[in-house]
Amino acid sequence: MTTRTPKTDHAVVKQLRAALGDPAPTALAHSRARLARWLTDEAPLIQWGEMKSPLGRLYAAVSRQGLCAVDFGRGEAEFLKRFDPRARLEKNPQSVDRVMAQLSEYFAGKRMRFDLPVDLSTLTQFQKTVLEVTCRIAPGEVWTYHRVAEAMRRPRSSRPVGQALARNPVPIVIPCHRVIASDGALRGYSGGSGLKAKRWLLQLEGAFE
Amino acid sequence: MALRFEELIERHHDEIFAYVWRLLASDGRNDRKTESEDLVQEVYLRAYRSFSRLRANTNHRAWLYKIATNCAYSRLRQIRDGRGKIAALASVAAATGSASDTAASDRQIDRRLRFLVNQLPAKQKACVTLRYLQDLDYPEIAQVLGCSQESARANVYQAIRRLRLALEK
Numbered sequence: 001m002t003t004r005t006p007k008t009d010h011a012v013v014k015q016l017r018a019a020l021g022d023p024a025p026t027a028l029a030h031s032r033a034r035l036a037r038w039l040t041d042e043a044p045l046i047q048w049g050e051m052k053s054p055l056g057r058l059y060a061a062v063s064r065q066g067l068c069a070v071d072f073g074r075g076e077a078e079f080l081k082r083f084d085p086r087a088r089l090e091k092n093p094q095s096v097d098r099v100m101a102q103l104s105e106y107f108a109g110k111r112m113r114f115d116l117p118v119d120l121s122t123l124t125q126f127q128k129t130v131l132e133v134t135c136r137i138a139p140g141e142v143w144t145y146h147r148v149a150e151a152m153r154r155p156r157s158s159r160p161v162g163q164a165l166a167r168n169p170v171p172i173v174i175p176c177h178r179v180i181a182s183d184g185a186l187r188g189y190s191g192g193s194g195l196k197a198k199r200w201l202l203q204l205e206g207a208f209e
Numbered sequence: 210m211a212l213r214f215e216e217l218i219e220r221h222h223d224e225i226f227a228y229v230w231r232l233l234a235s236d237g238r239n240d241r242k243t244e245s246e247d248l249v250q251e252v253y254l255r256a257y258r259s260f261s262r263l264r265a266n267t268n269h270r271a272w273l274y275k276i277a278t279n280c281a282y283s284r285l286r287q288i289r290d291g292r293g294k295i296a297a298l299a300s301v302a303a304a305t306g307s308a309s310d311t312a313a314s315d316r317q318i319d320r321r322l323r324f325l326v327n328q329l330p331a332k333q334k335a336c337v338t339l340r341y342l343q344d345l346d347y348p349e350i351a352q353v354l355g356c357s358q359e360s361a362r363a364n365v366y367q368a369i370r371r372l373r374l375a376l377e378k
Binding site: 009013015016018021023024027028031035086088089 | 211212213214215222223230231245246249253254257260261319320322337338341342369370372373376
């Protein structure tokens with residue numbers, strides 16, 4: 001019997017491949033399953049669904065804590081891009097049944113306030129306070145950015161208030177569209193088609209001609 | 210759309226597992242499967258912690274390989290430190306003995322080659338594994354190891370040469 005000691009670099013590489021080999025498929029499957037179990041425990045689960053609305057395709061997502069995102073008039077990819085890339089995303093229409101039902105009632109003019117747990121855990125304390133104050137604005141009413149700032153006892157914070165409202169993750173449900181500029185201008189709106197959507201929502205609520 | 214962590218597992222798990230499996234290849238240890246699994250778990254745990262801070266243009270594959278290389282070398286250092294000199298000498302004797310046998314089987318040469326690969330300097334071992342077992346190109350190897358492409362190329366060359374000469378002895 002002769003040895004097959006590799007004589008060239010190419011032969012060494014070939015021999016090396018044979019010597020170091022491949023892991024067994026069962027080893028790969030086992031490791032993969034273990035990793036999947038770990039990720040299930042570690043990564044937050046975000047479930048989402050969509051529906052048609054007068055403002056275009058509307059998407060909503062819920063976390064374990066509650067409603068964490070609403071968006072409309074944009075594509076699915078754009079909507080999903082907002083979430084922590086480590087989260088597990090799962091399209092599950094049933095998970096947002098209650099949200100969609102209440103939003104449908106809102107669009108039909110049968111509901112003006114929402115009864116939903118909301119997850120604002122990704123926001124700063126300032127942003128949370130702005131949104132909490134905004135929830136106090138009654139349907140059909142509008143406040144100025146300055147009035148929201150005053151209600152927070154931060155009368156010089158009109159601009160940060162505007163910035164916090166622009167980051168409202170759950171527009172309509174938290175009615176940031178009810179906040180306008182001191183001169184009566186709509187100023188800005190991050191949801192859907194922007195100011196057009198803001199005007200439409202205020203008209204629906206009877207706050208705007 | 211930005212890559213999601215789940216996709217990072219889906220796309221790269223198998224090759225990262227194979228990589229650490231090969232880096233851990235050596236004689237005399239029967240628990241390579243569990244060790245590789247633990248390492249892959251550690252690689253993804255570290256990746257998870259810093260994933261949301263990555264730049265948009267990051268080469269995720271190279272980034273994972275980099276983490277895997279660091280994890281594997283930490284583990285190999287622990288193994289080496291824990292073994293003690295007697296075990297190491299026994300391993301050398303066993304490998305040398307098998308090579309001197311003129312009727313060496315394919316299995317013996319494979320074992321000797323694994324032993325020789327483990328004797329390579331860390332960078333050469335990583336370079337040759339990344340190039341010829343994991344099929345990474347030189348720009349990627351340079352990213353993984355934080356060196357120039359020329360250095361990666363030179364390390365692969367040196368590793369192969371060293372293995373060939375050792376096998377010829």
